[in-house]
Amino acid sequence: MLAVEKKKKYTADDYMMLEEGAPFQLVENDLIMSPSPSLAHQLVLGEFYDLIKGFIKTTNSQGLVVLSPMDVRFDNDNIFQPDLIYISREKINEIVKDIIEGAPDLVIEILSPSNAYYDLRQKKDIYQKYGVKEYIIVDPIAFNCELYVLKDGVYQLHQKAEKTEPLNSVLLSGLTFDLNKIFNF
Numbered sequence: 001m002l003a004v005e006k007k008k009k010y011t012a013d014d015y016m017m018l019e020e021g022a023p024f025q026l027v028e029n030d031l032i033m034s035p036s037p038s039l040a041h042q043l044v045l046g047e048f049y050d051l052i053k054g055f056i057k058t059t060n061s062q063g064l065v066v067l068s069p070m071d072v073r074f075d076n077d078n079i080f081q082p083d084l085i086y087i088s089r090e091k092i093n094e095i096v097k098d099i100i101e102g103a104p105d106l107v108i109e110i111l112s113p114s115n116a117y118y119d120l121r122q123k124k125d126i127y128q129k130y131g132v133k134e135y136i137i138v139d140p141i142a143f144n145c146e147l148y149v150l151k152d153g154v155y156q157l158h159q160k161a162e163k164t165e166p167l168n169s170v171l172l173s174g175l176t177f178d179l180n181k182i183f184n185f
Contacts, residue, residue: 002134004155005167009030010026010029010030010031011026011029011030011076011077012075012077014026014031015031021069022034023036025076025079025080025081026078026079026080027078027080027122027123027126028077028078028122029077031133032115033132034112034115035148037083037110037112038112038140039185040140040141040185041083041110041112041140043112043185044110044138044140044182045068045083045084045108045185046083047098047181047182048084048085048108048138048177048182049065049067049084049177051177051182052065052084052086052166052172052175053065053173055174057150059174060170061088061089062089063087063089063092063105064087064089064092064096064165065084065085065086066084066085066086066087066100067084068081068082068083068084069081070082070085070099070100071099071100072085072100072103072104072131073099073100073101073102074097074102074103074126074129075130078126079099080123080126081106082104082108082109083105083108083109083110083138084106084108085100085104085106085107085108086104086105086106086107086171086172087100087103087104087108089126091104091105091170093150095173096098102128103127103130103131103132104130104132104170105133105134106132106133106134106135106136106171106172107132107134107135107136108135108136108138109123109135109136109137109138110138110140111138111139111140112140113136119137120137120158124137124148124154124155128153128154128156130151131150132150132168133149133150133171134147134148134149134150134171135147135148135150135155136148136167136168138182143162143163143179143183144160144161144162144179145160145161145167145177145179146159146160147159147160147161147167147168147169147170149170149171158170161177161179162179163179163180163183164179164180165179166178166179167172167179
């Protein structure tokens with residue numbers, strides 16, 4: 001296992017010195033380690049990816065959809081690896097570098113016991129602060145999703161959907177997630 005020097009505060013420079021693939025994220029100057037995701041997490045993630053990728057292709061949206069692990073740097077204190085990100089064609093040249101430098105348009109986080117606190121609190125606050133337009137929180141244990149939309153700089157809960165209900169993206173107008181299929185594992 002990778003030994004990390006114990007410090008009170010870590011920076012983006014410290015984070016970038018980690019071994020590639022190290023299971024860490026930088027959240028408010030803390031290095032947060034997570035175990036690998038569960039099978040349910042990965043199956044749900046794959047379904048969301050397939051649906052968004054298919055939607056982009058069929059609508060000729062020309063955006064970019066990326067699975068974790070992919071570093072997204074918001075500032076010198078926060079580098080996250082969201083489970084899934086979507087970047088619109090208009091923003092690609094602005095924020096896509098070796099890592100993503102700035103806010104994607106859409107972020108999906110799938111909750112697990114080791115990350116729920118960060119996804120629901122600290123990371124959500126950073127996504128809001130830096131302008132992620134749509135944030136979807138997926139709970140594969142309770143079989144539901146919450147979709148937040150950024151309005152006037154503040155997240156508004158747009159929709160909470162259970163397993164038997166569709167979840168409708170606002171950002172990608174016309175994209176509906178059939179949660180019954182997504183949670184079919």
